Amino acid sequence: MKKLHIVGNWKMSLNKEDSLKLAHNIKLINNKDNLNIEVAPTSLYLAEIAEILQDSDISVISQNFDFQNLGSFTGGICLDQLKEIGVNKTILGHSERRSNFNESNEQINNKLEIILNSDLDVIFCFDSYEQVPFDILSTNLKDNSKLKLTLAYEPTWAIGTGKTASIEHIEEIHTKVKETLEENMLQEIPILYGGSVNSSNSKEILDTNNVDGVLVGGASTKIDQLLGIVNSI
Numbered sequence: 480m481k482k483l484h485i486v487g488n489w490k491m492s493l494n495k496e497d498s499l500k501l502a503h504n505i506k507l508i509n510n511k512d513n514l515n516i517e518v519a520p521t522s523l524y525l526a527e528i529a530e531i532l533q534d535s536d537i538s539v540i541s542q543n544f545d546f547q548n549l550g551s552f553t554g555g556i557c558l559d560q561l562k563e564i565g566v567n568k569t570i571l572g573h574s575e576r577r578s579n580f581n582e583s584n585e586q587i588n589n590k591l592e593i594i595l596n597s598d599l600d601v602i603f604c605f606d607s608y609e610q611v612p613f614d615i616l617s618t619n620l621k622d623n624s625k626l627k628l629t630l631a632y633e634p635t636w637a638i639g640t641g642k643t644a645s646i647e648h649i650e651e652i653h654t655k656v657k658e659t660l661e662e663n664m665l666q667e668i669p670i671l672y673g674g675s676v677n678s679s680n681s682k683e684i685l686d687t688n689n690v691d692g693v694l695v696g697g698a699s700t701k702i703d704q705l706l707g708i709v710n711s712i
């Protein structure tokens with residue numbers, strides 16, 4: 480049975496009280512063998528939530544990072560700091576980082592090279608086939624490090640809009656990406672879909688060919704929705 484991934488991106492949607500409450504509720508989820516569940520709280524509460532969830536079946540990841548090492552970069556977050564608080568994975572290249580924080584393809588691809596050569600794992604978001612840097616992947620992913628990377632197809636128009644891509648469209652893009660990964664001997668890399676996933680549409684999306692999981696924004700901040708998605712598997 481193939482392994483599926485459910486990743487919750489809490490964005491900047493919850494205050495401290497609601498973030499901690501959600502973490503305590505999530506801690507009670509009993510995971511299934513074929514399922515990997517991760518949540519990405521806002522960076523302010525990462526350390527506290529990583530501690531709450533440390534003995535649970537749920538992993539805590541970051542929404543972004545700026546640099547590899549400590550340094551004079553006001554407002555930044557580095558990989559060393561994430562590791563120090565027990566966070567070993569991060570999302571990178573989310574469309575909201577690209578549009579609201581002006582992160583360019585070049586900056587994001589530079590960060591991708593940094594993280595692929597570090598101890599941490601990464602979920603790289605792309606909103607078109609052309610945005611996947613296959614050259615960087617094939618140069619930087621060696622045999623024993625292929626599973627450091629997860630890709631997430633997130634069409635920008637479907638993020639937070641309530642409009643989900645059709646199953647045919649999701650399958651078409653995922654299959655095209657998977658075929659190019661195969662040409663580069665990288666077919667093990669999981670590909671998630673993100674864009675208005677909720678407990679009503681998750682089963683159909685997760686049953687789609689070449690979909691290895693979902694990256695969920697708004698619905699992942701509501702415990703009933705998150706449980707509905709987990710139980711749809």
Ligand code: PEP
Pocket residue numbers: 488490573633637638639640641673674675676694695696697698
């Ligand atoms: C996301 O933030 O990655 C996302 C897919 O958001 P939403 O599920 O709210 O569309």
